[in-house]
Amino acid sequence: VGLLFYLVYRKRIRFGALVVAAHVLVGVIIAVIAINGTNWDNAMEDLLYKDKVIFSYNSKYQHVTITERIMDPARPKIISLFINGRSQFASNDEKIYHSMLVAPVMNASARHDNILIIGGGDGLALREVLRWQPKSVDLIDIDKTIVDFFTLPYIENGKEINKPLLKLNQHSFSDPRVHTHFGDAFIKVDKLIREGRLYDSIIVDLPDPSHPDLNKLYSARFYAKLKTLLTGDGALVVQSTSPYHAKNTFLCIGKTVQYAGFMHVEQYHHNVPSFGEWGWTIATKNGLSARARIAQKDTLEIDDGWSTKGVILAAFEFNKHYFEHLDTIKVNRINNQAAYQYHLVDWEKQQGIYVIGK
Known part of the structure; x- marks a missing residue:
């Protein structure tokens, strides 16, 4: 079109040669970007992460990045997963996180036949659950x-990109006892309720409530739905962000689970080097609390390579002033976005960009 316009009006255009040269230059720039754009984008992404980016892709719901780091040529590479730029795990210490997520709830549950996992699309929590030899595991993930x-x-360029990750989760999704369901967990659990499903343990392993869309999965209404799905002597656990870096969010999650009607709600924490101090919320709907149930055991039923009875019970301890302002914390509802708002402010403060009075 531009060329046709120039040919028709070239006699009326001043500095016509300059105009043509400018168009040619723009065309060359566009061609260079088209040829090299992907490589430049990858190079820019490499700058955002401390480690080498070995794979990156966009799904319908999120941006996924996988990095690797070689600390010692004689030891395995450290593989890390990021979703939307936020760290999900590092292969050198994910064992700590997933043991502390799964071991307490499984030890607090009377049976381990039927398990429900919300999130956990990397299969690592599932790997820990399968140690307990359940009859069936349902896993709901949006992606x-x-x-x-x-x-x-x-396979990419003749190389199996995810081979270390499949080894890490021990091919847990290939186990015939595992049944995956895809979609919004807030809606998907309604189908399970209609079908009359009951689960001995429910494990909620979702990303932090860092986006309004995630807030509903931390709401009282969602936890009430999960309470309906839990057996009378079962237990529920929820990934609850950092009790140190995001204290108000952590407290909000615990208070919201309590509001949903569980008889006993407790919170616990443990250090995960990649994340720092991290926390979880555990709940039972009848009988003893999870902590009391674990305390009654002589030894843990399953050796997962990290957790012990002493480690788990110690994780329930906080300093004596930690919960003092719990009465000021809001219950998270779908319409008030409390968990999302707390999380936003907590992490802004942690990153030094908090505005006084916000």
């Missing part, structure tokens, strides 16, 4: 692309 990536070999 089939991620679950597929942690299930099947992904």
Whole structure:
């Protein structure tokens, strides 16, 4: 179109040669970007992470980045997963996080036949659950692309990109006892309720409530739905962000689970080097609290390579002033976005960009 316009009006255009040269230059720039754009984008992404980016892709719901770091040539590479720029795990210490997520709730549950996992699309919590030899595990995740990536070999340029990750989760998604369901967990659990499903343990392993869309999965209404799905002597655990870096969010999650009607709600914490101090919320709907149930055991039933009875019970201890302002913390509801708002402010303060009076 530009060329046709120039040919028709070239006699009326001043500095016509300059105009043509400018168009040619723009065309060259566009061509260079088209040829090199992907490589430049990858190089820019490498600058955002401390480690080398070995794979990156966009699913329908999120941006996934996988990095690797070589600390010692004689030891395995450290593989890390980021979703939307936020760290999800590092292979050198994910064992700590997933043991502390799964071991307390499984030890607090009377049986381990039927387990429900919300989130956990990397299959690592699932790996820990399968140690207990359940009859059936249902896992709900919104993103089939991620679950597929942690299930099947992904070949790029003749190389199996995700081989270390499949080894890490011990091919947990390939176990015939595992049944995956894809979609919004807030809606998907309604189907399970209609079907009359009951679960001995429920494990909620979701990203932090860092986006308004995630807030509903930390709401009292959602936890009430999960209470309906839990057996009378079962237990529920919820990933609850950092009790140190995001204290108000952590307290909000615990208070919201309590509001949903569970008889006993407790919170515990443990250090995960990649994350720092991290926390979880555990609840039972009848009988003893999770902590009391674990305390009654002589030894833990399963050796997962990290957790012990002493480690788990110690994790329930906080300093004596930690919960003093709990009465000022809001219950998270769908319409008040409390968990999301607390999380936003907590992490802004941690990053030094908090505005006084916000």
